[in-house]
Amino acid sequence: MKLSLKIWRQEGVDTKGAMINYELDDVSEHMSFLEMMDLLNETLVQKGERVIEFDHDCREGICGQCGMMINGRAHGPLANTTTCQLHMRTFKDGDTIYIEPFRATAFPIVRDLKVDRSGFDHIIQAGGFITAGAGQPPEANSILISHETAEAAFDAAACIGCGACVATCKNSSAALFTSAKITQLALLPQGKLEAADRVVNMVEQMDAEGFGHCSNTEACEVECPQAISVLHIARMNYEYNKALILKP
Amino acid sequence: MILDAKIPAGELADKWDNYKKHAKLVNPANRKKVDVIVVGTGLAGASCAASLAEQGYNVKSFCFQDSTRRAHSVAAQGGVNAAKNYKNDGDNVYRMFYDTIKGGDFRSREANVYRLAECSAQLIDQAVAQGVPFAREYGGYLNNRSFGGVQVSRTFYARGQTGQQLLLGAYQALMRQVSLGKVKTYTRHEMLELVVVDGKAKGIIARDLLTGEIERHAATVVVLATGGYGKVYYLSTLAMGCNSSAICRAHKKGAFMSGVSWIQFHPTCLPQSGEHQSKLTLMSESLRNDGRIWVPKKAGDDRPPQSIPEEERDYYLERKYPAFGNLSPRDISSRAAKERIDAGCGVGPMKNAVCLDFSKAIKEQGKDKIKEKYSNLFTMYEKINGINAYEQPMLISPAAHFTMGGLWVDYQLMTTIPGLFALGEANFADHGANRLGANSLLQACVDGYFIAPYTIPNYLADEMKVEKVTTDHPAFAEAEAAVRAQLSQFLNSKGTLSADHFHKTLGKLLYNKCGLSRSKESLTKAIEEIKQLRASFNKDLKITGDDKVNSELEKAGRIADYLELGELMCYDALTREESCGAHFRDEYQTPDGEAVRNDQDFCFVSAWEWKGEGVAQELHKEPLVFENVELTVRSYK
Ligand SMILES: Cc1cc2nc3c(=O)[nH]c(=O)nc-3n(C[C@H](O)[C@H](O)[C@H](O)COP(=O)(O)OP(=O)(O)OC[C@H]3O[C@@H](n4cnc5c(N)ncnc54)[C@H](O)[C@@H]3O)c2cc1C
Ligand code: SF4
Ligand code: FES
Numbered sequence: 042m043k044l045s046l047k048i049w050r051q052e053g054v055d056t057k058g059a060m061i062n063y064e065l066d067d068v069s070e071h072m073s074f075l076e077m078m079d080l081l082n083e084t085l086v087q088k089g090e091r092v093i094e095f096d097h098d099c100r101e102g103i104c105g106q107c108g109m110m111i112n113g114r115a116h117g118p119l120a121n122t123t124t125c126q127l128h129m130r131t132f133k134d135g136d137t138i139y140i141e142p143f144r145a146t147a148f149p150i151v152r153d154l155k156v157d158r159s160g161f162d163h164i165i166q167a168g169g170f171i172t173a174g175a176g177q178p179p180e181a182n183s184i185l186i187s188h189e190t191a192e193a194a195f196d197a198a199a200c201i202g203c204g205a206c207v208a209t210c211k212n213s214s215a216a217l218f219t220s221a222k223i224t225q226l227a228l229l230p231q232g233k234l235e236a237a238d239r240v241v242n243m244v245e246q247m248d249a250e251g252f253g254h255c256s257n258t259e260a261c262e263v264e265c266p267q268a269i270s271v272l273h274i275a276r277m278n279y280e281y282n283k284a285l286i287l288k289p
Numbered sequence: 290m291i292l293d294a295k296i297p298a299g300e301l302a303d304k305w306d307n308y309k310k311h312a313k314l315v316n317p318a319n320r321k322k323v324d325v326i327v328v329g330t331g332l333a334g335a336s337c338a339a340s341l342a343e344q345g346y347n348v349k350s351f352c353f354q355d356s357t358r359r360a361h362s363v364a365a366q367g368g369v370n371a372a373k374n375y376k377n378d379g380d381n382v383y384r385m386f387y388d389t390i391k392g393g394d395f396r397s398r399e400a401n402v403y404r405l406a407e408c409s410a411q412l413i414d415q416a417v418a419q420g421v422p423f424a425r426e427y428g429g430y431l432n433n434r435s436f437g438g439v440q441v442s443r444t445f446y447a448r449g450q451t452g453q454q455l456l457l458g459a460y461q462a463l464m465r466q467v468s469l470g471k472v473k474t475y476t477r478h479e480m481l482e483l484v485v486v487d488g489k490a491k492g493i494i495a496r497d498l499l500t501g502e503i504e505r506h507a508a509t510v511v512v513l514a515t516g517g518y519g520k521v522y523y524l525s526t527l528a529m530g531c532n533s534s535a536i537c538r539a540h541k542k543g544a545f546m547s548g549v550s551w552i553q554f555h556p557t558c559l560p561q562s563g564e565h566q567s568k569l570t571l572m573s574e575s576l577r578n579d580g581r582i583w584v585p586k587k588a589g590d591d592r593p594p595q596s597i598p599e600e601e602r603d604y605y606l607e608r609k610y611p612a613f614g615n616l617s618p619r620d621i622s623s624r625a626a627k628e629r630i631d632a633g634c635g636v637g638p639m640k641n642a643v644c645l646d647f648s649k650a651i652k653e654q655g656k657d658k659i660k661e662k663y664s665n666l667f668t669m670y671e672k673i674n675g676i677n678a679y680e681q682p683m684l685i686s687p688a689a690h691f692t693m694g695g696l697w698v699d700y701q702l703m704t705t706i707p708g709l710f711a712l713g714e715a716n717f718a719d720h721g722a723n724r725l726g727a728n729s730l731l732q733a734c735v736d737g738y739f740i741a742p743y744t745i746p747n748y749l750a751d752e753m754k755v756e757k758v759t760t761d762h763p764a765f766a767e768a769e770a771a772v773r774a775q776l777s778q779f780l781n782s783k784g785t786l787s788a789d790h791f792h793k794t795l796g797k798l799l800y801n802k803c804g805l806s807r808s809k810e811s812l813t814k815a816i817e818e819i820k821q822l823r824a825s826f827n828k829d830l831k832i833t834g835d836d837k838v839n840s841e842l843e844k845a846g847r848i849a850d851y852l853e854l855g856e857l858m859c860y861d862a863l864t865r866e867e868s869c870g871a872h873f874r875d876e877y878q879t880p881d882g883e884a885v886r887n888d889q890d891f892c893f894v895s896a897w898e899w900k901g902e903g904v905a906q907e908l909h910k911e912p913l914v915f916e917n918v919e920l921t922v923r924s925y926k
Contacts, residue, residue, distance in 0.1 A: 053837070072565050079567060079789070082841075086787040091834035092841055096355060098528040100568045102669065103453055104359045126672050151499060152838040155355075159476070162356050166468040170461035171420045175340040175738050178411070178418035182375070185429030186422075194422040195447060198454060202358055229420050 042068050042134035046081065048093055049141040054149050060139070070130040074117065075100060075107060077129055095154040100125040102266060105201035108208065109154045110141040115205035115264040123203065123266045143208035147215070147251040158204050160250035161218060167246035168239035169222040171232045190228055197224040199267040206261035206269075212253030217261040219247050220277035221269045227280055237284035244281055292545070292896055292911040295699040296400045301917050302382075305404045308700070312743045313750035320345035323749055326493055326508040328480045328535055330357035332452070332730060333713025334514030335459035336737030337745075342463075342471035344742060346749075349506055350463065351475045351495060353530055353843075358460040361516055361528045362733060365452025366573035366666070368436060368444035369416075369730040371409035375431060380441040382406045387918060388439045389728060392618055393693075393721020394870035394886060395920045396548070396894070398913060400700060401719040405728070408735045413445055415738055419458035423447050434578060435616065436726040444727045449573050449665045452730055459737070478504070481775075481846065482768040483511065483539045483709065490539075490709035491758040494768045496776075501837040503769055503776075505760035509752055510708045510745055513539060514737065517692035517714035519552060521851045521858070522804070523796025525689035526558055526571040536696050536715050537850035544704040545896040545909065547717035548694035549854065550862035553724055553871045554805050555690035556622035559673060560642040569688040570673060572645070573666055574726045577615045579650035579659060580683070582606050582622070584643050588633030594644045594682045602644075605629055613925040620723045620871045621925055623687035627805050628882060630686065637684045644682035651679065687805060691729060693720045693871065694861070697896040697911075701744035702736060705896075708752065710745060712736040717894065722870025779845040780836060784829035788844035791826050795819065795848070795855055803859050808875040812863040816856055823852045857897060857906060864908060867891045888920050 044065045051058025065081050072080070075097050082092040097107040107124040111117035117127045132138065140154065148156040186194075198221070206217035223240050226232035232239070255274055262271045297308040315323070323346045327338040330352040338350045352360055372385040385406035390397060413431070417423065423445050424432040436444040447454040466472040475495065482494040484507070492507040518533035519525040540546045557577065559570045583602040590597065605625055607614040617625070626643045629635065636642050651659050656679060660667070670678050695718060696704045696711040703710050713733035720728060758764075802815035826848065832841045868877040868884035869891070877885040893910040900906055 069563060069565055071562050073567075076565050076567050080565065083787055083789065086831055086833050086841065087785075089831075089833055091839075094838055094840060098354060098359060098530045099361065099364045100529060101364060101570050102672075103364050103450065104354070104361075104528065105363075106355065106359055122672065126669070128673070128675075130675065155838065158355060162358070162464060162467075162474075162476075165358075165461060166464045170465045171418070172465065173415075173418040173420075173462070175336070175343055175415065175462065176742065178414040181373075181414045181417040181423075182430050184417060186425050187429050188425045188427045191422050191425040194420075195454075198420075198422050198447075198457065199450065201363075201453070202356065225422065226420055229422070231418060231420050 042070065042129070044068055044132065045137040047137065047139045050093070050153055051150050053152055058150065068129055070128070072129045073100065073125055074111070074127040074129065075125050093154065094152045097125060102126040103201060105203035108143045108203050108205055110143060110208060112139050115143065115209040116266060120263060121266055121268045143204050145207045145213035145252070147213060148204060148207065158202070160215070160252065161202050161204065163250055164215065164219055164243055164246045165222065168242040169226070171226060172235060173231070184230055186229060194225045194228045197221045197269065197273055200269050201267060203266060205264045205266060207252065209260045209264040210253070211258065211260070212256055214255040215247050215250070215252035216255035216274045216277065217265060217269055217271065219243050220273035223277045223280055224273040227276070236280060237287065240277065240280040241284050290705070290909060292697070292909055293699065294398060294911060295701060296398070297700065301399060301403050304400050305407055309743055312747040315746050315749050315753060317345055319753060321347065323347065323753065324349065324508040325510050325512065325745070326351070326506055327512040327514060328493065329360065329514030329516060329713070329715065330463065331360035331362035331514060331516055331713060332456055332459055332733035333715070333737045334360070334512070335456065335463045336734055337512055337514060337712055337741045338472055339459060339462035339466050340738055340742040341745065342466035344746070348466070348472045349475060349508065350472050351478045351480055353477065353479045353498060355477055357463055357474055357476060358457060360456060361531055362456045362730065363453045364528060365730050366449040366571065367575045368434070368446035368451045368727045369412070369455065370436070370443050370727040371413045371445055371731065372406050372443055373410050373413060375433060376442045378441045380443050384441065385409065385443065389719070389725055390721070390918055391923055392725035393723050394923050395721065395888065395892070395915065396869055396913065397719050397721030399915060399917055404740070405719045405732055405735055408739045409731055411739060412731060412734050416455055416458050419462060421447060421454045421458045434575065436574065439725065446575065449575070449663065455730055455734065479843065480535050481538065481772045483542045484764050484768045485542050485706060486758050486762055486764045489707045492760065492765060494765070494772050496772070498843065499838060503772055505765045505769060507758055507760045507765070509749060509757070510710065512710045512712060512741065512745070513696065513715050514712040515715045518854060519689045519692055521796065521855055522689040522800050523793050524561060524566060524569050524800070526555055526569055529567065532847040532850065533854045534847050534850045536711065537854055539696060539704065539706065539709060541899050542706065543899070544706045544709055545697040545898050546694070546857065547697040547894050547896045548722070548861070549897070550803060550858040550865070551693035551722045551871050552689055553619055553691040553693065554623040554687040556619055556626055556687050557645065557685045558688035560637055560639060560684055560686040562639065571688070571690065572670065572683065572685060576645060576663060576666060579662070580615065580645040580647050581649060582615050582643055582645055584629045584634040584636060590634070594636055595680070603634070610925045617925050618723060618725060624805060624873060626687050642684035642686045645685045646682040647678065689800070691724050693718055693722060693724055697894070701747065702741055703744065703748065708748065710741060712741055722872055775846065776836065776842065779830065779832050779842055782828070782830045782832065784831045786829045786831055788830065788832065788841055788848050791822065791830065791848050792844070792851065794822060795851055798822070799855050799858065803862050806873040806875055807862045809863065812859045815859045819852060819856045819859065826852060860906065861895055861897065864895065865891055892920070
């Protein structure tokens with residue numbers, strides 16, 4: 042098929058960007074969206090132009106790198122799908138597609154569609170872990186965890202850190218990402234002891250990074266490739282309030 | 290040079306204990322004076338960096354992704370092995386050792402493999418302590434399942450995302466050390482050169498992929514945990530960024546490279562659907578627990594698979610390997626699939642696939658049970674192919690997946706360059722000529738959490754006494770100049786062909802001539818063609834853009850290394866005149882197509898030494914000594 046692409050080009054953090062038009066022929070419906078971008082880049086190389094920079098790696102929906110806004114939606118038109126898992130059969134011949142980077146103050150644009158998501162790492166550094174030393178752990182079956190708890194923890198742990206929730210949120214809130222980690226660790230017996238410090242520190246860090254507040258629009262869950270539930274945000278708020286009330 | 294594997298004395302079961310008893314320690318007060326570089330933040334790199342930081346060393350951690358959490362370990366689905374014997378089905382360390390040695394077709398070191406099995410139970414403990422949500426029974430105990438190549442249930446899993454969960458555990462441990470100030474991360478940095486001073490590894494040259502800055506980093510030891518290079522085939526199950534650059538550049542600085550042609554083809558991938566494709570997606574092998582593999586009996590059968598009646602189906606794995614059936618090891622299953630596809634029995638639009646059929650399992654266990662076990666895989670399959678695999682068989686085919694080869698290391702995971710360690714998939718590993726499913730996550734983790742934290746300090750204890758090298762040393766200037774020269778050569782080359790063009794061409798060439806099967810003829814041809822391709826790369830490459838953020842420039846360097854590596858793979862395969870594990874030489878097979886191993890002449894690890902540009906590399910042999918197992922014909926019949 043033949044497509045009109047309007048793609049955000051920006052040299053770097055401090056420069057201004059703009060939407061640029063590209064026409065692309067010979068797109069197969071079996072291509073993934075990123076393979077279509079590869080094809081476009083191949084034509085740019087042939088023309089001697091700088092290629093469009095975008096982040097991607099695993100191309101199987103699990104590394105969390107390939108985020109971009111496609112026709113105004115994080116990761117494109119399908120629900121719960123990463124860009125690399127989006128296939129061109131979703132589009133049709135003659136379509137115009139708008140492609141932009143994930144936008145948020147806390148995600149500065151690096152170049153074109155690449156953004157800097159290190160804010161997420163800083164949130165995890167603030168407490169998104171269990172303080173377990175390496176080397177001499179207790180026997181695994183000495184910590185019993187019910188099937189349901191393990192599954193619930195997993196539902197939260199499945200977050201791939203892609204940032205679609207931030208990009209789709211009108212407040213650029215990182216609440217879904219942060220709450221997923223908080224829920225996972227708060228549910229598990231191993232993580233309980235430091236749960237109060239964890240939630241307070243992580244929430245503070247989220248603010249320090251420049252992410253906005255959550256105003257419960259629930260847009261994040263819709264775009265999240267892992268279908269992380271907004272109920273985790275409720276749980277985060279619960280854990281946060283509990284921590285403040287019970288603070289010694 | 291004599292290759293000394295430094296295997297500790299004593300009975301097999303005591304070797305690791307013996308090593309640990311005598312390993313040297315570094316005084317805690319001195320540890321903060323030591324800088325360690327760890328390149329790679331996958332399971333091997335992150336676990337090593339976190340563990341060493343916890344001991345008190347200053348760690349610099351590098352990766353090319355935007356966050357350490359995105360290393361390719363994140364993609365592993367199936368599970369991780371451990372000899373816990375929770376199911377009381379006869380598993381133990383020895384059995385796991387034996388399965389792994391046999392799975393590797395007797396081309397791995399006894400002592401290393403035993404240690405892998407020995408440390409496996411502890412890894413599960415470690416991951417659970419970190420909050421990895423492994424599958425649990427209703428009573429709260431850990432659950433596990435069986436995986437290709439073994440008859441006991443020793444595989445622990447977190448749905449179909451075990452690698453992701455293990456990696457997040459290691460990543461979180463690493464982030465904790467960052468917050469404690471013991472680790473500094475350098476994300477979006479690519480190591481482009483190793484710095485060697487007086488024969489020892491003392492640092493790296495890295496490129497900041499955001500600014501284009503070329504940086505010098507000095508340290509007392511350098512650890513490479515840079516993953517596998519299956520992407521050399523272009524189409525593979527690996528992430529786009531996976532590459533061989535770090536190990537190739539270390540190789541040119543004196544680190545020997547081993548078993549490079551042993552590349553595992555995974556039997557359960559989605560088939561290629563066209564020329565545009567950039568990667569092949571792996572369907573977890575765990576599917577083979579319930580899925581049955583078959584092709585039509587008749588060649589050229591064009592009916593849709595679901596309409597082919599039972600009696601006209603050939604369940605070839607169950608037929609040929611009744612003891613292991615659909616759970617036969619990967620090399621056997623992959624080759625059996627290729628054999629049927631080549632015989633014209635392949636299915637799907639390109640006739641390049643076999644069926645993985647769940648209808649029997651669904652009938653017996655119910656759709657809900659199958660859904661609970663594999664729903665994410667079925668969803669993924671439908672997303673990619675638009676096919677509902679609850680109703681029709683999945684179509685699968687083999688794809689390049691895991692590299693058993695890599696840098697040669699001794700028992701301490703140290704390469705032939707003192708002070709340079711290689712961990713995880715970047716070393717030639719404990720897997721021999723074939724890796725059993727779920728043993729790689731294990732190896733990466735065990736290397737990083739439990740082995741390197743003993744063996745690196747053992748090296749440091751002596752090396753501490755040597756004067757520290759700084760980045761002012763001329764060796765740094767020299768290495769930096771070489772990196773700059775290469776980058777500017779790429780940027781100034783005035784050709785017409787993109788980096789991807791060369792990658793795809795090399796990949797296809799290797800797949801056909803040094804892939805699932807090889808022959809003297811195909812390999813000799815491949816070597817010639819790679820030489821020509823390299824000559825073309827040197828003059829016809831076209832790179833657009835600048836020296837800052839530039840993915841084309843990144844690719845060019847990686848492909849230059851792949852071209853060298855591809856050639857070495859062919860030499861490696863050529864010299865090994867036998868069939869073993871993933872290495873199948875057409876000339877060495879039984880009349881019914883089974884591999885013929887030659888222990889008389891080839892029971893060794895090949896270790897290649899770089900001799901300079903345009904000079905043939907020298908083959909060194911580390912004889913493999915088997916004292917505890919008998920070398921048997923590896924039969925899964
Ligand atoms: C799709 C898939 C599924 C798998 N499933 C399983 C499974 O179920 N069970 C199992 O046991 N194994 C599985 N494996 C294999 C297993 O995942 C890998 O072997 C293992 O994770 C490798 O870990 P690693 O730490 O050695 O390397 P990786 O996780 O690949 O990490 C490599 C690191 O090195 C960095 N790096 C590389 N080069 C450079 C450089 N030049 N400069 C800076 N940084 C660099 C990267 O950024 C990355 O951080 C699977 C593999 C794939 C591809
Ligand atoms: S919560 Fe969902 S959208 Fe947000 S980072 Fe995690 S996976 Fe991505
Ligand atoms: S490229 Fe990894 S999630 Fe899309």
